[in-house]
Amino acid sequence: NAGVTQTPKFQVLKTGQSMTLQCAQDMNHNSMYWYRQDPGMGLRLIYYSASEGTTDKGEVPNGYNVSRLNKREFSLRLESAAPSQTSVYFCASSVGEKLFFGSGTQLSVL
Amino acid sequence: DAKTTQPTSMDCAEGRAANLPCNHSTISGNEYVYWYRQIHSQGPQYIIHGLKNNETNEMASLIITEDRKSSTLILPHATLRDTAVYYCIALYGGATNKLIFGTGTLLAIQP
Numbered sequence: 001n002a003g004v005t006q007t008p009k010f011q012v013l014k015t016g017q018s019m020t021l022q023c024a025q026d027m028n029h030n031s032m033y034w035y036r037q038d039p040g041m042g043l044r045l046i047y048y049s050a051s052e053g054t055t056d057k058g059e060v061p062n063g064y065n066v067s068r069l070n071k072r073e074f075s076l077r078l079e080s081a082a083p084s085q086t087s088v089y090f091c092a093s094s095v096g097e098k099l100f101f102g103s104g105t106q107l108s109v110l
Numbered sequence: 111d112a113k114t115t116q117p118t119s120m121d122c123a124e125g126r127a128a129n130l131p132c133n134h135s136t137i138s139g140n141e142y143v144y145w146y147r148q149i150h151s152q153g154p155q156y157i158i159h160g161l162k163n164n165e166t167n168e169m170a171s172l173i174i175t176e177d178r179k180s181s182t183l184i185l186p187h188a189t190l191r192d193t194a195v196y197y198c199i200a201l202y203g204g205a206t207n208k209l210i211f212g213t214g215t216l217l218a219i220q221p
Contacts, residue, residue, distance in 0.1 A: 004153075031206060031207070033206075033207070035211075040213075041213065042197070042210070042211035042212045042213055042214065043154065043211040045207065045209070045210075048207045050207070056207070058207070059210075088151075090153045090154075092153070092154075094206045097142070097144070097159055097203065097204070097206065098156040099146075099154070099156060099206060099209065100156070101152075101153025101154050101155070102153055103152060103153055104151070104152070104153055
């Protein structure tokens with residue numbers, strides 16, 4: 001049982017490049033989330049999806065788009081990466097009151 | 111959602127009980143107290159949550175004061191692997207999209 005799987009684990013981009021972070025869960029959870037964590041800070045919610053076919057903005061959605069492809073997969077896209085988007089990105093899914101997190105993607109934008 | 115206040119850091123000797131305090135003096139009657147932890151460079155991990163009764167599971171115990179203005183997370187026999195940042199969060203039940211992780215308490219288990 002893999003839980004929440006994120007790819008890639010590390011990525012370096014140049015300013016203006018685009019990329020998609022992938023997330024998949026095998027726990028049949030309805031809700032999925034994308035967070036970012038900057039050094040020395042807590043996690044901030046970027047987007048979440050309460051169920052397949054729905055997405056909503058979180059605290060810091062600017063510069064990001066998401067797609068809930070199906071119940072398992074929730075992707076995060078950076079259309080034109082900026083240095084301010086250098087961060088560690090975590091995907092999560094939830095059942096009831098518990099969130100389950102992936103191991104993160106460390107993204108550097110130069 | 112109610113604001114929570116935690117110490118920035120704490121130490122605990124390996125094998126002893128680690129008691130992590132959290133103040134949430136403005137918590138409302140419908141807000142639960144959640145605890146998560148984040149081991150270095152990993153994603154946060156759910157530990158426990160409760161409303162007003164004390165709770166225990168395989169990882170920890172949660173003691174909530176009768177007036178609900180504070181709580182304590184207890185790790186009964188701390189190991190080096192319990193070194194992590196611990197987050198205390200007050201949240202309405204089911205509002206998982208409102209889960210806000212502050213800076214938490216860095217718990218360092220000393221050998």
